[in-house]
Amino acid sequence: PFQILMVNMKLFAALVLVATSVSSFTLTNSPRFTRQALILNNGKIGVFFGTSTGSTEEAAEKIQEAFGDVAVGPIDVDAIQGNIGEEFSKYDALVVGTPTWNTGADTERSGTGWDEIYYGEMQDLKIQGKKVAVFGLGDSVSYGENYADGSGELHDVFEGLGCQMLGYVSQEGYLHEKSKAIRGDKFCGLLLDAVNQEELTDERVANWVEQLKTEGILDGSSSGTIPAPEVTTVPEPAVAAVDSIEDTLARLERENAELKKLLESDAQSPQAPSQPAEAPLMVHPVNGEAFTPHTNLQTGKTMWVSQNGRSCYYTTTTKMSASRVAP
Template sequence: MKKIGLFYSFHTQKTAKVAEKIQKALGEKDVEALNVEEVDEKKFAGFDNLVLGVPTWFDGELPNYWDEFVPAIEEMDLKGKKVAIFGLGDQINYPENFCDGIGIMGKLMEQQGAELVGFVPADEYNFESSVSVRGDKFAGLALDQENQARKTNKRIEDWVAGLKKSFN
């Protein structure tokens, strides 16, 4: 398996904890964790396989640190790259835009030529809408640490098993 770039904010609590679990599940020697708040375009584009930690803020927005990196991404050619996205959201308090960050980032990655991998069924969640849903699946791993934290470890385990096949 090619080296994987794992991008997330090191300054978040919940996303960082999930990222560490994902890194361990993928095999720490195969993954380079990078703080998205400090990364440059060359480093980002230097991986064939990327995992992005993209929580949803407020009413369906990207966190500031991702939003500030969007103009750089819009200039990149990501053809041939495989991208998996995980995100945290709250399906009870924000049911109308649960994990929208996954969908926003996923669309951007595809517009730049990347292939999204790591879709997961949306049937175990209870929310009104999400731009992350395509058909009956999320365009990445949706996690709700507020209301379904007990399901997180199993969801990560299942998701990573699929990523290992996709990232060959």
Template sequence: GTSTGSTADVADLLYEQFGDDIASEPIEIDTIQGSVAKTFEQYGALVVGTPTWNTGADSERSGTGWDEIYYGEMQDLNLVGKKVAVFGLGDQVSYAENYADASGELYDVFEGLGCQMIGHTSQDGYEHEASKAIKGDKFCGLLCDAVNQEELTEDRVVQWVAQLKEEGILDGSSSATPEVAAAPAPTAADEINVVKELEEQSRILDENIMTHSGLKNDSDSFTPHHNPVTGRTMWTSADGRTCYYTVDAPKVGTKLSP
């Protein structure tokens, strides 16, 4: 967003400073109204900027297209966890009580959407009295002043881009969906416990079936199936889950897998 071009100038400087690392040329917010979600959601991180015009108003302070979308279209965005850095332009002498206030509003809107806000800077070297862009004891992002400190802008941009890189702005795309923590791989001890647990459950199930079918868990409740060819007899339990074979005495017990 820009009215007289100074915010656009800083956006261009940021674009140059990022060089090949940046995915898009600066985008004027007015040009993407109606497709803000599609535009913002495709990038792993965002650097967003605004001037401050609407002095004294409680909200919609930028005087740009941002004001049209903050509390409408933007409220439907899914940007949770996305890294967002804010920059702003203002006049710290003429508007010392409201220096770059709109940057604070831009910050609040993205923060309210669950974005990971990065790029806070020190207030040292500015002459403002008050600003809604102050969060804690820092500015919410990079603040520039094309009216009173034009000569400092380039250095500020260079330093800020280095800071954003340190804060991981290029570290892959943050997912809008928080990652689900992966379960640790099962250990051998876990697997043994699972087998024991299954065996125990199987034993309990056998007991229940015996109890409810009125059968006793002894050889009387097994049914013989004689194979005259092999001479072996297969004895199956009433529930069909357990069997053993007899050839001659003694009988050989074999438990079927559950």
């Protein structure tokens, strides 16, 4: 009974632990906590742009608005030169945009502050694995052979730093002839044309932002956010290695069944020694309890089982051994 009480006390302690951890888990998953985490999650995405005459800045504003509170900016790269690494490190993902100028040149095609940092300051950045999506402005009719070439350069600089590039867009519906912003059969980001297709800008931005969400721009690590609530794992309660009464009875029943089977097979065998039809009861010399014998003719052992099934003894031939297996 003492052992059973001990086990029950452990189970009770485990139940208390489970109840406590369940209530604390419920608390950390309450709407209030989730709302707080969401507020601190604001700014997962930084929207950056370069511009010469303002079109790319306007597009950047639309993109930030389409993302809502999870995006910060838009931030002009001219304003953060010399501090690019620190600025980029504030965000889990970057959305970066550029126009195209300097037609015909191979590099430094943006005509903005990006050209100053691509092959200088940016080359020291350790932003491997950061999610980056590119957008770009150009004139797909007047510069149809070089439509948004500068977006391709912006893409390649970030990709060269080991960033995870997102947001590739189909060329369908555009008016260009050629572009250095094509990767595979797609544009390497969202291309816009504020000169010839301005009426398509809002829809293109909305679709692209949805695409980026689907591609997981908001997933993954979240610097500056509350870590996910820790769930306490309750270890399995340690149950003392004591056979329960039920287990002992089940074991005795199994042994009984085995012995019975052996007795039956012995009875059918012609060489088997004759067995009494009714097994005699044996009375315990000390407490007077009656025991039923079950003899294994192969081993010569007899198992004596008390009437309530809680005790048993083994004997060989007539001599009783002291191998009591259950109290």
